[in-house]
Amino acid sequence: MNKILIVEDEEAIADLEKDYLELSDFEVTIENKGDIGLQTALANEFDLIILDLMLPGMDGFEVCKHIREKKNVPILMVSAKKDDIDKIRGLGLGADDYITKPFSPSELVARVKAHLASYSRLVGAGHESNDVVEIRGLKIDKTARRVYVNDAEKSFTTKEFDLLTFLAENPNHVFTKEELFRKIWNMDSIGDIATVTVHIKKIREKIELDTANPQYIETIWGVGYRFKV
Ligand code: CA
Numbered sequence: 539m540n541k542i543l544i545v546e547d548e549e550a551i552a553d554l555e556k557d558y559l560e561l562s563d564f565e566v567t568i569e570n571k572g573d574i575g576l577q578t579a580l581a582n583e584f585d586l587i588i589l590d591l592m593l594p595g596m597d598g599f600e601v602c603k604h605i606r607e608k609k610n611v612p613i614l615m616v617s618a619k620k621d622d623i624d625k626i627r628g629l630g631l632g633a634d635d636y637i638t639k640p641f642s643p644s645e646l647v648a649r650v651k652a653h654l655a656s657y658s659r660l661v662g663a664g665h666e667s668n669d670v671v672e673i674r675g676l677k678i679d680k681t682a683r684r685v686y687v688n689d690a691e692k693s694f695t696t697k698e699f700d701l702l703t704f705l706a707e708n709p710n711h712v713f714t715k716e717e718l719f720r721k722i723w724n725m726d727s728i729g730d731i732a733t734v735t736v737h738i739k740k741i742r743e744k745i746e747l748d749t750a751n752p753q754y755i756e757t758i759w760g761v762g763y764r765f766k767v
Contacts, residue, residue, distance in 0.1 A: 539691070540585040540654055541565045545575030545601060546616070547593050551639075555588065558643035559650065572596030579605050581695045583683050586650055586657075589633070591617040591626070599631060606632035612653045616641075671706050673767060676745055676754060678703055685744070692744040697722060701734070702741050705755060705765040714762040738763060 542564045546552040549570065556566040567584070569575035572593035579587055579601070587605065591598035602613055615626055615633040623636045634653060637646065668681035677686040683699055685692045694702070701722050705713070713721075715731040723733065738757075742749045756764045 539563060539565045541567070541583065542650065543575070543579055543582070543584040543587045544568045545570075545572065545579070545587065545593060545598070546590040547571065548590075551590075554643055555646060558647050562647050562651070564650070570594075572598065572601045576601045576604050579611070580608055582693060584611055585654055586612045586614060588614045588616060588646070588650070591615060591622050599626070599629065602626075602631045602633050612657050614646075614649060614653065671703065673706060673709075673754070676706070678706055687745050694741075694744065698737055698741050698744075701737050702745070702755075705763065709765045709767040712758050712761055712764045718762065 540563075542559055544552050544555055544559075544566060546555070546568065547570050552568045552570070556568055559566050567578065567582075569578050573595035575589070575593070576596060589598050589601055593601070598615060598617075602615065605611065605613060612634045613632070614635045614637060615623075616637050616639060617623055617626070618639040620638055623638060626633055626636055635649060637649060668679050671678040671680065675688045677689075678684075678699075679686070680703060683694075685694050685699065685702065701718065704718070704721060715734040718734045719731050722737075738755060739749075742752055742755060745754055746752045754766060756766050758764055
């Protein structure tokens with residue numbers, strides 16, 4: 539299912555967009571503030587982002603610029619003013635399309651579908667197939683950065699994904715929390731290794747049937763963690 543993020547402060551508009559997109563089988567997340575929308579956009583994998591221009595917290599120009607620095611997800615910018623659209627174009631922020639308010643929800647859905655189709659052609663052109671790690675019902679799609687447990691997709695943050703992928707690609711190897719912290723958080727200094735514990739807990743809640751009796755990531759008391767195969 540394609541995931542869409544709507545960053546829009548007018549709740550009535552956001553809800554209407556969401557309703558129409560859900561009717562077309564999209565999974566929709568709404569954020570009402572620019573800064574929070576940016577965080578959500580960076581911490582999750584979306585197939586497309588619908589970004590309003592005038593937002594509290596951080597305006598759409600800034601949000602678009604910051605997303606572009608990190609991700610190549612298609613961005614559809616929404617504005618009430620034609621002048622703003624010209625400005626977006628002029629700034630070269632990397633938005634993929636622009637739509638002016640008011641627009642009909644069906645027009646929005648049509649634009650979203652068109653973008654997803656052209657984007658998947660583009661991405662698909664460079665890859666024969668996705669790089670996938672699969673272990674007992676757990677599937678990690680490294681290319682799409684997505685995780686499935688018995689075919690149900692689970693939402694992972696960037697670090698959770700990196701940590702799980704690293705462990706799964708190095709099975710039966712016991713890593714200390716310090717090693718994992720250095721590996722995933724890219725820091726040579728002594729960091730807060732409690733971060734690793736917190737992330738392991740979150741990952742287990744997503745992939746384990748019974749977190750008290752983990753089948754994938756095993757705790758080696760006094761040492762660290764090991765991915766079981
Ligand atoms: Ca607005």
